[in-house]
Amino acid sequence: MTQAGGESHDNRTATNGTNDQNDQNGTNGQAHEAFVDGSVAISPNTPELVPGLLDQIASSGKTLSSGVPKARVELLDAARSLVYALETPREAMIRFCWSQSTAYAAVETGIDIGLFTVLSKDDNPKTASGLAEAVSADRKLVARHLKHLGAMGVIIETGPDEYRRTGFSTLLSLQRYSDGFHCMTACATAAIHALPAYLKKNGYCNPSNGKDCSFQIGFNTDLHFFEFLKETPEAAIQFNNHMSAYHQGRPSWMDVGFYDVPGLIKQANTGEQDVLLVDVGGNVGHDLSEFRRKWPNAPGRLVLQDLPEIIVRAKTVPLHSSIELAEHDFFTEQPIQGARAYYMHSILHDWTDDNCRKILKNLIPALKPGYSKVLINENVVPEMDAYWEITSLDIVMMSLFASMERTVDNWHTLLESVGLKITKIWTAERGVESLIECELA
Ligand SMILES: C[S@@+](CC[C@H](N)C(=O)[O-])C[C@H]1O[C@@H](n2cnc3c(N)ncnc32)[C@H](O)[C@@H]1O
Known part of the structure; x- marks a missing residue:
């Protein structure tokens, strides 16, 4: 960490292990380099x-x-x-500094010009010229992008200026998945890039205000992330698609053998008006659709709640007829009383503890003692060996919302502070969101 007023940008003379005592004491801002031998750059890491x-x-x-x-x-x-x-550390540095951002840009451009759609039509190799013609783009430009995409393993180079599709490039021809790239560009990456500057400016304190974090710097706005999405409908669609796609293929709490869905259903009231599941902040209904697909005979109503602008979108999505749509701001009192379960997936990680308490306190009066459950589908960061998808998301949360992925202790502290108790945490495998089941304490 650079000392106030210290110079950190020109350290070229400080890498030979000969730094003087001042360096080691950090008095000129280069303490972190005191004992580093420059040859470390070109030997294997570990x-x-x-x-x-x-x-x-x-x-x-x-x-x-x-x-x-x-x-x-x-x-x-x-x-x-x-x-x-x-x-080697040099190679790692180049991977971070050059390859990740450029591959990302090449993929996004490829999506924009329809490259992956053409490439994915069949398994036959295709020439750069043929692809450029098919997407009506400059041949040289397309050829340069293809070379990089080939070098990065996005597509396979089968000959000079000739390529074929991979599973990944085929996936990129589907908007639900390719929108992950557009979503990150439209409402996330600039905030992540702004994080170091934000933290420096704020004395390296853990961010705690979602209306004043690196998101506002990165996107030059004073809006909270969700207010920003409301103002940028295209980004909102991309975000919704990303939400519906990011956890595909991973074990889901609705799968047999993960959470005790049969137990939840068995003890549920089955009257016509009884609600089995309320998906609070359920976006456009992908989770309730999955639930209905996996548990077609589960009795009771399924209710999707989200902000009005999202419910408008959900109405355009083909959802099972048993799924009811309702506008609801979760900072206001939960209108559905005594449901068997209130489900929140990737909701609380968007908010600081103070805001989570507000959300939960608005839910708690609706819970029927001894009957209603709160099902929280979120990451539980393990003490050791946290998976990179979880740690990445933690930094994304810090950047966009000043919030966090939580450890088991964090979850206990938060939930118990509002009068809930965790009955059990189900975890299927490393890197996969857990199901935290709670009830009134
Ligand atoms: C990270 S997304 C998770 C969506 C969904 N549960 C899922 O896992 O795919 C957060 C959701 O919270 C919704 N949301 C944000 N603020 C809200 C509020 N005040 N009331 C209700 N929903 C809200 C957003 O519209 C979005 O759908």
Whole structure:
């Protein structure tokens, strides 16, 4: 960390291990470099880990071929760790500084010009010229983008200026998924990029105000994220699509063997007016649709609640006829009394503890003692070995909302502070959102 008034931008002479005592004391802002030998840049990062990782890869590889479901994830983790261990710090620096942002830009441009739609028509290799013609874009420009996309593994280079699709590039031809890129550009990435400057300006305090965090700097606005989305309808659609797509393929609490859905249903009242599930802040209804698909015979009403502008959108989405739509601001009192369960997916992580307490206090009067459950579908950050998707999201939350992904202790503290108790936390596997079941304390 640079000392106030210190120079941090020109450290070229400080990397040979000869820094004087002033450096080590941090008096000129270069304390963090005191003992660093510059040759570290060109030797593998952690070579001592390589043999163990190779063994792990060999054994996970065997398990993969025998069809054990978790083997793919374990192999991927080990392979990723092997890359980190083998690459030199210089290579890691370039990966962060050059490749990630440029690959992102190339993908987004590819989406914009329809490149992936054309490429994904079939498995046949396609030339840069043919692709450029098909998307009506400059041949040289397209060829340069294709080269980078090939180098980054987004597509496969099959010959000079010739490429074929991959699963990833095929996915990018579907708007529900490609909108993740547009969503991040329209309402997130600039805030993340602004985070270091925001933190520096604010003395490295943990952000705690969603109306004054790096989001407002990055997007040059004084609106809260959700107010901003309301003002930018295109970004809102992209955000909704991203919300509906980001957790695809991961275990869901509605799957058999994750949470006790049969227990929830079995003890639910089955009168015509009884509500089984209220999805609070349920966006355009993807979770309730999934629930109805997986539990077609579950009795009771399913109610989707969100802000008016989102409910308008949800009306354009083909939802099962049993799903009711209702406008509801969760900072106001919950209008549906005594439902079997009130479900919140990725809601509380958007808000600081103070705001979460307001949301929960508006829900609690609706709970029927001994009957109603609050089901919170969120990440629970483990003490060790947190998955990178969770830690990434934690920094995204810090940037967009001044909020956070929570640990088990954080969840207990928050929920108990409003008179709820956690009855059980169900977790299917590493990196996947848990189901936190609560009831009135
Ligand atoms: C991160 S998204 C999660 C959406 C959905 N539960 C899911 O997991 O896909 C947060 C949702 O909260 C909604 N929201 C934000 N502020 C709200 C408010 N004051 N009242 C109700 N919903 C709100 C947003 O419109 C959005 O749909």
